[in-house]
Amino acid sequence: MFSEKMLAAYLNSPRELYLRYREIPKPSGKEVVIKVMACGVCPTDVRYFLGYIKSIPYGEESYGLTGHEWSGIVVDVGEEVEEVKVGDRVVVDHIAYCGRCRYCRKGKTNHCIEKRYYLRGYAEYGLAYAPIILKLPNEVSFEEACFIEPLSSCINSIEKTSISFGDVVVVIGDGVIGMLHSQLAKLSGAEVIMVGHHDERLSTATELGVDFTLNSNKVDIFDEIKNITDGYGADSVIITVQGTEVINSALNLIAKNGRIVVFAGTYPETTFNLSPNRIHYSEISIIGASEHTPKQFSQALQLIDKRIIKVKPLISNIVPLEKIHEAFNFVINRRGLKTIVKPHRE
Numbered sequence: 172m173f174s175e176k177m178l179a180a181y182l183n184s185p186r187e188l189y190l191r192y193r194e195i196p197k198p199s200g201k202e203v204v205i206k207v208m209a210c211g212v213c214p215t216d217v218r219y220f221l222g223y224i225k226s227i228p229y230g231e232e233s234y235g236l237t238g239h240e241w242s243g244i245v246v247d248v249g250e251e252v253e254e255v256k257v258g259d260r261v262v263v264d265h266i267a268y269c270g271r272c273r274y275c276r277k278g279k280t281n282h283c284i285e286k287r288y289y290l291r292g293y294a295e296y297g298l299a300y301a302p303i304i305l306k307l308p309n310e311v312s313f314e315e316a317c318f319i320e321p322l323s324s325c326i327n328s329i330e331k332t333s334i335s336f337g338d339v340v341v342v343i344g345d346g347v348i349g350m351l352h353s354q355l356a357k358l359s360g361a362e363v364i365m366v367g368h369h370d371e372r373l374s375t376a377t378e379l380g381v382d383f384t385l386n387s388n389k390v391d392i393f394d395e396i397k398n399i400t401d402g403y404g405a406d407s408v409i410i411t412v413q414g415t416e417v418i419n420s421a422l423n424l425i426a427k428n429g430r431i432v433v434f435a436g437t438y439p440e441t442t443f444n445l446s447p448n449r450i451h452y453s454e455i456s457i458i459g460a461s462e463h464t465p466k467q468f469s470q471a472l473q474l475i476d477k478r479i480i481k482v483k484p485l486i487s488n489i490v491p492l493e494k495i496h497e498a499f500n501f502v503i504n505r506r507g508l509k510t511i512v513k514p515h516r517e
């Protein structure tokens with residue numbers, strides 16, 4: 172169908188980003204080729220760019236990089252595809268699972284032992300897996316669709332907090348992931364406190380309905396949160412930034428019987444000390460959350476489509492593929508909130 176070439180981003184080695192033309196991929200079986208209309212830059216992509224992710228090769232095989240928050244239009248389908256057709260507007264769920272392993276049968280497809288990733292969103296065209304991609308309602312733009320993947324992962328995380336009406340939830344981190352968690356926590360009936368250190372972002376959080384915002388460079392967050400919670404501490408603390416110090420902070424902010432969710436990965440890898448008695452006597456749960464299931468992916472689309480979760484105010488930078496370097500620098504330098512790369516104009 173296509174004889175022409177496409178532009179794609181490559182990483183020769185960490186930080187050595189370049190663009191080059193290559194063959195448009197061919198779909199086989201249940202695969203489809205998507206004309207990529209938007210790809211959100213995730214901190215994971217930046218970690219790959221900086222050399223922290225060793226499992227994905229550099230050089231020739233790096234085309235499209237780790238782009239996984241992508242949406243576009245189906246332009247070619249494999250011989251077994253029934254789910255979508257050429258011309259459909261879609262969002263890509265990038266986690267293909269086997270459906271047979273123990274994790275899949277427990278509904279935890281994000282831990283599938285045969286999990287395959289459909290990444291490579293930083294290219295003009297990309298391969299996706301038809302059984303897991305979703306058609307986009309006309310009301311959802313390609314840019315908004317880039318939030319479905321991160322939102323689905325935040326839904327996974329929020330489910331683990333088991334928020335009750337009236338709970339106090341502290342969200343640490345004022346980035347996109349903090350904003351999405353905060354909105355979900357509000358929806359779940361919590362009073363939400365966001366801790367960050369960028370005034371501009373914190374005021375966006377206030378506009379999105381966050382009850383209290385604390386700039387950790389300006390106030391003592393421990394005193395403030397103690398005051399807000401009448402000395403009890405928070406019922407849940409959601410950590411959306413990396414590091415170990417922040418886990419200690421969370422342990423100082425959490426109420427008895429509280430839950431701490433570690434959402435962010437920490438690179439380089441490290442460890443931290445924990446008092447068993449603190450966990451035991453105070454009945455603290457420390458919970459990890461990573462990735463999403465197909466159910467959560469569908470829920471995320473629903474929440475964005477119905478404008479229950481607001482994502483438009485989170486879009487700060489839209490950059491053409493030719494300027495992907497600039498896009499990564501925006502994220503590294505924390506310029507604004509979400510940066511989206513657009514390989515094609517509308």
Ligand SMILES: [Zn+2]
Nearest residue numbers: 213214215239
């Ligand atoms: Zn991501």
Ligand SMILES: [Zn+2]
Nearest residue numbers: 269272275283
């Ligand atoms: Zn599986």
